[in-house]
Amino acid sequence: MNALKIKKGSSRKSAYDLRDPNADIVETHTLAVIVDNEPGVLARVIGLFSGRGYNIDSLTVAEVDHTGHQSRITIVTGGTPAVIEQIKAQLGRIVPVHRVHDLTVEGQSVERELALMKVAGAGEKRVEALRLADIFRANAVDSTLESFVFEITGTPEKIDAFADLMRPLGLVEIARTGVAALSRGAT
């Protein structure tokens, strides 16, 4: 800190060299946020992340209890342990938020994502794409003479790996749902 000491009135250095190089390691956490399904609730959650400078790696949201008007928002986020704790506390402060589960620390959980990938090509590449899809247990849900749309479900890493393989084989477009996650076990 004192290495930057300067005379009053002289020019300023950039603020960027003030970042603590010894900051804690960034962890990735999956949070499940149970909310009242009311207008604006997603905006509140997203606004919290953007307003306070937190990251969103992935986000899924859908109503899970129609009679109880409850939705489940699954957020994959990254930050130091202190930041993750702060994110959970800030989420808990939002009035329509009922519960915040940190699936990464609350025991084991399963995570799945679904992706649709359009792969266009002909000849050997087309055959190779189909063979790899079989290995990854991806289904062809649409096909023309020069393209497939594959549906694949798995962890984000599996989908990344499949996408990497499809890229040289003519990958045109990807749609991903983001992660849905549940804790393992009976409760």
Next chain:
Amino acid sequence: MTRQMTGAKMVVQALKDQGVDTVFGYPGGAVLPIYDEIFQQNDIRHVLVRHEQGAVHAAEGYARSTGKPGVVLVTSGPGATNAVTGLTDALLDSIPIVVLTGQVPTFMIGTDGFQEADTVGITRPCTKHNWLVKDTNKLADTIHQAFHVATTGRPGPTLIDIPKDVQFAQGDYTTPQKARTEHYAPTVKGDIDAITQLADMIEKAERPVFYTGGGVINSGTAASQLLREMVEATNFPITSTLMGLGAYPASGKNWLGMLGMHGLYEANMAMHDCDLMINIGARFDDRITGRIDAFSPGSKKAHIDIDPSSINKVIHVDLPIVGDVGHVLEDLLRIWKSRGRKTNTEGLKNWWKQIEAWREVKCLTYKNSTQTIKPQYAVERLEAMTRSMDRYVTTEVGQHQMWAAQFMGFDEPGRWMTSGGLGTMGYGLPASVGVQMAHPDSLVVNVAGEASWLMNMQEMGTAVQFRLPIKQFILNNERLGMVRQWQELLHGERYSHSWSEALPDFVKLAEAFGCKGRVVKDPADLDDAIREMIEYDGPFILDVLVEKHENCFPMIPSGEPHNKMLLGEATTDDAIGASGAVLV
């Protein structure tokens, strides 16, 4: 049995059922049905402000001086957007207010209608919670929820956006008892094991300090009483943030004065050197902590806060206790007493000896003058002449605010209203309007700087119309004093746009508004001028022409720890490093 009525009538009925006696507002097209209902009743007084920002600050002043929620009623579009600064101010200072805004009819929402704004969208990040009500049957229920959310847990502003067709339509009225509030139930009781652990730490501490904040005041007068009892029984020193002044009396013998950037030397040194810091209802704001990695390096820190997100947000604490200050203090006192009321008396004796040595520094000393009025002297005289009175003080933001905090003493909570977190220039005058509405027979003084005061000076019209004898005590240095001070210390004395060349004549301004003003520039006339201000039966503007280049000390330069304070007249060269200069 359900009662049918129009949405507009429902609003007034719900406010009555919530015990509201005063509403600050400004009419407009989208709230006319509600104003029509207000016209036809006498239970709720409506205070017509001159600008919607003024309405929100007035409601804040009302709320902070009464402990009850402040209520605001404004129209759609510009009415709502003008309220945004006040909402943000109330959010950062945890002030309970309920704002009702009009909205274009539901069928016009999204069409860019006249005076349409996405009010719930705009105010989402600056309210604790907000609602757009599209069904008259849900209106009363929503209003009751808004009061519940604003006043429970960590208080804050709530907003209800009411389209005009919802105000006209008939619907079923819901009573407060039937309203749905169960979904929002903050923790108020602290964890008993943690509280027991704190009692243990209190028994062993050699150099303890209570660091209290606005949470004590928000918790209610009982919390302030418990705090006093706690301090009395333990004989620990106590300091407070700007927001918490008055929770412990400034006349109390354990009082160290305010802490923080412009806090007292003894308070900041005690924070830096303590071995046990007990944070009660404060939030480790950056004005308090200074440099984070050098903040009170040798202490164990306990933190009592009703908001879990305040814990470990800025400073890592050793013992967090989530709960309402009043409840936690009650349990803490009971447990500590049942364990034999022990403290480390030998350690405390030495600690107090050290504190007395710091007090000897007399950090508030300033060089007085017989030629010009020193701003510190002006505040000292105001304090001396009003301390014994039934007095409420509001402030604007800047040097004068810090001098008021340093030189004025408050013996009760709710007597000191200032914009702490947001630092809103223009807060003080409308806040004094709100305070005087709640306390018509008390002395209400706004300690102001001329620049801040001009930001909401239109509210003098409100004061005159409602015969509110508010006293505007303006320390006029023709400068943006705090900005000027930073430019002197940090920007090579290049005073970029921090002075006023076209100030109004405040005496004539007072006359133009229909009240009284006086200008004073000779220190010998000051007492007489203050006396005239106090005794005048009506709003009064006292224009105190003060020394133009006075700096506010003590000061912890940005980016420095508590033990690196600058005292008055001290050299300020090299005081602020580059890392500090990027901070505000």
